[in-house]
Amino acid sequence: MTEGGKSARRAALDLLGQVLGERRLLGDVLGSGALDALPPPERARAQRLAVETLRGLDRADHLLAAHLRRPPPLRVRNALRLGTVELAGGAAAHGVVNAYVGIIGTDRAHARLKGLVNAVLRRVAGTASAAWAGLPVPRMAGWLRDPLVAAWGAPAVAAMERAHLAGAPLDITLKPGAASDDLMAQGAHLLPNGSLRIGTAGQVSALPGYESGAWWVQDAAASMPVRVLDPRAGESVLDLCAAPGGKTLQLAAAGAEVTAVDISEARLGRLRANLARTGLRADIRANDALAESGAYDAVLLDAPCSATGTLRRHPDLPHVRDADAIAPLVALQERLIDHAWTLVRPGGRLVFCTCSLLSAEGEAQLERALATLPGAAADRAALMRPGVEPGWITPPGGLRLRPDYWPDIGGMDGFFIARLNRAT
Numbered sequence: 001m002t003e004g005g006k007s008a009r010r011a012a013l014d015l016l017g018q019v020l021g022e023r024r025l026l027g028d029v030l031g032s033g034a035l036d037a038l039p040p041p042e043r044a045r046a047q048r049l050a051v052e053t054l055r056g057l058d059r060a061d062h063l064l065a066a067h068l069r070r071p072p073p074l075r076v077r078n079a080l081r082l083g084t085v086e087l088a089g090g091a092a093a094h095g096v097v098n099a100y101v102g103i104i105g106t107d108r109a110h111a112r113l114k115g116l117v118n119a120v121l122r123r124v125a126g127t128a129s130a131a132w133a134g135l136p137v138p139r140m141a142g143w144l145r146d147p148l149v150a151a152w153g154a155p156a157v158a159a160m161e162r163a164h165l166a167g168a169p170l171d172i173t174l175k176p177g178a179a180s181d182d183l184m185a186q187g188a189h190l191l192p193n194g195s196l197r198i199g200t201a202g203q204v205s206a207l208p209g210y211e212s213g214a215w216w217v218q219d220a221a222a223s224m225p226v227r228v229l230d231p232r233a234g235e236s237v238l239d240l241c242a243a244p245g246g247k248t249l250q251l252a253a254a255g256a257e258v259t260a261v262d263i264s265e266a267r268l269g270r271l272r273a274n275l276a277r278t279g280l281r282a283d284i285r286a287n288d289a290l291a292e293s294g295a296y297d298a299v300l301l302d303a304p305c306s307a308t309g310t311l312r313r314h315p316d317l318p319h320v321r322d323a324d325a326i327a328p329l330v331a332l333q334e335r336l337i338d339h340a341w342t343l344v345r346p347g348g349r350l351v352f353c354t355c356s357l358l359s360a361e362g363e364a365q366l367e368r369a370l371a372t373l374p375g376a377a378a379d380r381a382a383l384m385r386p387g388v389e390p391g392w393i394t395p396p397g398g399l400r401l402r403p404d405y406w407p408d409i410g411g412m413d414g415f416f417i418a419r420l421n422r423a424t
């Protein structure tokens, strides 16, 4: 094992401690620079190890339970979980065992437990990869599962859980006119909605076209709100809740005059970096969307939400968030939708979206908006974009996307999208 491999594993262990011990979102931990000291390939490896372990946590705990009389301290338990997931994925046993024994052995608070790590991982090594596939698919937490079963039924929710376990490929939105040959040569393929998909994870910034800004990372489902908004060159478009900016880039690439607003200056830094890399432009404002004024041809509101549609790529979420977070988010979304509507000029349009699986943050918001916003009409035709199945469009005129859709080509994130046209 290389020194680099050791540092990636140690960093992955630290990440798990932050998520499972401190209840911090992985994105926040990474955003605060937790891996900045590592070279990019090790950073990517540490992140991948942590994400795969969180995704397989129930299964790892199931395998480990047979070898543990009582749960060890969290850091040791997390080292065992990481080791188990690596072993289940086919990593060489001696390398995995030595690495985690070494990490715990040099950890002053837990060094006395290195023998336990050695013994347990050696036993797990004999069975992990054969047993893994036969273990049950992890279920979502009850607070999330129950409303989803009520909305779509148990078989659909089981299919979503299979999609969560499978994880997410890397999706890319290509800048109009940019060549994709180099990406195709690396195994990318075109999705029905126009996004590109690459199956293999790795260091994103090492892929061809990244440096020159030919594309940006964006799940296929996350690219759909702007496709539904259908921006035209020269139109004024207000992008509310814009950072880190995947949708801003799409709007700007279409030639719209984009004003991008977000309340978080830190997240806007990422939006600025994305614009600079891709050579696109937008006016950026750090502001509360509720304090915005003006009249725009189109408004995009990608509202803060539970992000439960992104569990494939963010398996840390259920360990950090719970049902208590939902009601305040729903209330904020209502205020944001109502205010966004005042910023649409007569004859203009609002696209509202959330990356949530919960109908309280999607279907119910559309029903409320149609009942309360003056002059609002749902535009069903605008939802029928390439790649969209007619059955995904809800009776009042919203687009429901789910992780179990496109099952044969790697799924998509969960999203709810609605377009409201304003009477002239």
Ligand SMILES: C[S@@+](CC[C@H](N)C(=O)[O-])C[C@H]1O[C@@H](n2cnc3c(N)ncnc32)[C@H](O)[C@@H]1O
Residues within 6 Å of the ligand: 240, 241, 242, 243, 244, 245, 246, 247, 248, 261, 262, 263, 264, 267, 287, 288, 289, 290, 302, 303, 304, 305
């Ligand atoms: C779902 S993310 C947006 C993702 C973004 N549209 C994209 O495509 O990359 C939600 C964003 O809303 C921002 N936000 C939350 N409350 C806000 C508010 N009151 N006004 C403006 N932005 C807000 C958060 O900082 C966060 O960046």
